[in-house]
Amino acid sequence: MSLQKVIVTGGMGYIGSHTIVELINAGYHPIIIDNLSNSDRSVLEGLEAITGVKVPFEEIDLSDSKSTAQIFSKHADAIGVIHFAALKAVGESVEQPIRYYKNNIGSLVNVLEAMANLKIENFIFSSSCTVYGQPEKLPVTELSPTQPAISPYGNTKQVGEEIIRETCSTKSSELHTISLRYFNPIGAHNSALIGELPLGIPNNLLPYITQTAIGIREQLSVFGSDYNTPDGTAIRDYIHVVDLAEAHVVALTRLIQKQNKSNYEVFNLGTGQGNSVLEVIQSFEKTTGEKVNYKIVDRRPGDVEAVYADTTYAREELGWATKRNLDEMTASAWAWEKKLRG
Ligand code: NAD
Ligand code: UFG
Numbered sequence: 001m002s003l004q005k006v007i008v009t010g011g012m013g014y015i016g017s018h019t020i021v022e023l024i025n026a027g028y029h030p031i032i033i034d035n036l037s038n039s040d041r042s043v044l045e046g047l048e049a050i051t052g053v054k055v056p057f058e059e060i061d062l063s064d065s066k067s068t069a070q071i072f073s074k075h076a077d078a079i080g081v082i083h084f085a086a087l088k089a090v091g092e093s094v095e096q097p098i099r100y101y102k103n104n105i106g107s108l109v110n111v112l113e114a115m116a117n118l119k120i121e122n123f124i125f126s127s128s129c130t131v132y133g134q135p136e137k138l139p140v141t142e143l144s145p146t147q148p149a150i151s152p153y154g155n156t157k158q159v160g161e162e163i164i165r166e167t168c169s170t171k172s173s174e175l176h177t178i179s180l181r182y183f184n185p186i187g188a189h190n191s192a193l194i195g196e197l198p199l200g201i202p203n204n205l206l207p208y209i210t211q212t213a214i215g216i217r218e219q220l221s222v223f224g225s226d227y228n229t230p231d232g233t234a235i236r237d238y239i240h241v242v243d244l245a246e247a248h249v250v251a252l253t254r255l256i257q258k259q260n261k262s263n264y265e266v267f268n269l270g271t272g273q274g275n276s277v278l279e280v281i282q283s284f285e286k287t288t289g290e291k292v293n294y295k296i297v298d299r300r301p302g303d304v305e306a307v308y309a310d311t312t313y314a315r316e317e318l319g320w321a322t323k324r325n326l327d328e329m330t331a332s333a334w335a336w337e338k339k340l341r342g
Helices: 014-025 043-051 065-074 090-095 097-118 152-168 205-214 241-256 277-288 312-318 326-341
Strands: 005-009 029-034 057-059 080-083 122-128 176-182 184-186 220-223 238-240 264-269 294-297
Touching: 005 014, 014 029, 014 043, 014 241, 065 097, 080 097, 080 241, 090 097, 090 152, 097 122, 097 152, 122 152, 122 241, 152 176, 152 264, 176 241, 184 205, 184 241, 184 326, 205 220, 205 277, 205 326, 220 277, 238 241, 238 326, 241 264, 241 312, 264 312, 277 326
Parallel strands: 005 029, 005 080, 029 057, 080 122, 122 176, 176 264, 184 238, 220 294
Antiparallel strands: none
């Protein structure tokens, strides 16, 4: 395997930190760029404990074009960039659209500009299944139509993909990109040394479940039980964050080895299986022996009823598929929560 330098923006975050581990496992040399706006410096200790490697870290705001150009020049020998850095709270983005566009779109444009100047060709972009909205047909393939975004956050993913597609299609561009559309990443590394670190009250289901079980939150609200699903609660495709991390290494290697079919490709990253909110709670209770205090409340505005991935293209073309099941996801999330509060 290669011993090549890879820039990982947002590498201190939830998905980024797990990807750092898998990059090191595969023989790459990751460099983290992050402004710690939604992460903590202590992640570096967890990464070192898992991998035995002191991962280089540059504390930079990528929405600042000057510092971005500077720091990229310092790492001009990088073989590729994995771009996780973004703000991701859907509700907050509705209240602060400018902050979201400036941060997410500004950073993306700065990174692409720095890459073009330095002729770094390989780029992996964190996109989301949110671009499909509520699909007419399930499971969702990469050819399913995208829907207009319902939040500024979702729009930064739509527009982000557009910006990259247009950049890749110019005659002079040497950029090769894979956009990865994540479904719902949950769980943590099996060492429980890294995991999700939500600041404040969690928006997402799993951190809310673990914080309720450990006593930080009084009660989980289950948003809606009148959906047209077998138990009435909404369905998502939950994917173990380590499976997701591994997909990034596969995608990057595909670009480095020039196995991509075109200079802009898109893959869904999910398990292909949909689970309801109640099924996730049941899995958590079964694997941990803890009870979750929950009540059913109204639907959350903007939520889709059901979405899960068609995984055929990722399996056949990327040669990647998930290995970990829902019980491993909920059990690892609990081990991490206990370690955090222990
Ligand atoms: P996260 O918040 O844990 O990680 C993002 C990291 O980016 C953080 O460490 C943050 O400090 C950093 N960052 C943000 N803005 C920055 C800037 N301007 N300069 C430098 N660093 C900056 O989020 P995550 O869950 O790991 O998500 C990673 C990516 O995946 C994001 O682009 C997110 O939109 C996308 N995504 C996440 C999910 C999910 O459910 N977690 C789903 C689909 C897509
Ligand atoms: N849910 C609850 N109670 C909670 C939190 C969530 O019942 O306290 C339910 C939601 O209604 C939904 C499911 O659990 O049915 C999953 O909700 P999440 O907030 O964990 O995830 P979403 O599917 O709503 O959104 C996630 C990311 C978004 C991203 C989207 C699509 O948070 O950033 O996936 O990729 F846009």
